[in-house]
Amino acid sequence: MKSRCPICGREALLPDDVMPGEVIEHDCGVTLEVVIDGSRALLKPLEIGEDWGE
Secondary structure (H helix, E strand, O other), rough: OEEOOOOOOOOOOOOOOOOOOOOOOOOOOEEEEEEEEEEEEEEEEEEOOOOOOO
């Protein structure tokens, strides 16, 4: 499955069994999250929320 990095625009090859929410490291060094839109896999920058701790 193919998608494009939203940061650098280069192609990213994803496995056919990729799951929504899966996290991948792209060649440009950015961490991306997989989002499934119908039959397409889209990539978005991984957003890490604040950890309020214990």
